[in-house]
Amino acid sequence: RKEVEQDPGPFNVPEGATVAFNCTYSNSASQSFFWYRQDCRKEPKLLMSVYSSGNEDGRFTAQLNRASQYISLLIRDSKLSDSATYLCVVLGGGADGLTFGKGTHLIIQP
């Protein structure tokens, strides 16, 4: 079983819509959770950390459910510039490096 699983998409969404991505992780000892964004042919960049209480950064909301080992990302009022691959990332559980999902490809259409 893959350690971090995401729906690869692509998600085709009209500009201004709300879109949600989910991911699940298998290692219950994982300690920290993140969403990274990767543009085509570019390096990954940290989008936001994910906290147990849920957290918001502008149009982006992240939530964590430790009991279900489930992480989500919600993007409201999507912009064309949100088109990218969103990587669900887990840290800990005995590993020092980040464990990435395959990513969910999002395409915002005008």
Add this chain to the structure above:
Amino acid sequence: DTGVSQNPRHKITKRGQNVTFRCDPISEHNRLYWYRQTLGQGPEFLTYFQNEAQLEKSRLLSDRFSAERPKGSFSTLEIQRTEQGDSAMYLCASSGAGGPGEQYFGPGTRLTVT
């Protein structure tokens, strides 16, 4: 530019040759990581340094791979006797006061083994 830099950006080599990549992290970052990414996949962790100490190696890092960070600054990743399956993007990242989850990635070195 004070971000993470990697050299070379592209490397084409023949099967069986050795290659070496360099990573210069953000200067105040004490942690340095190497990842490998293939098309359609997320980055896969290879190894991690805290200062000059190599603290963890992934199972993906076969004995043909070796990494060093001799003075706790730049790092090199060497692949000996390259195989076609080694073709990938090799990414370096560093982290500092923000903790290990806040990693800053370099642009990567794309390796093609023919």
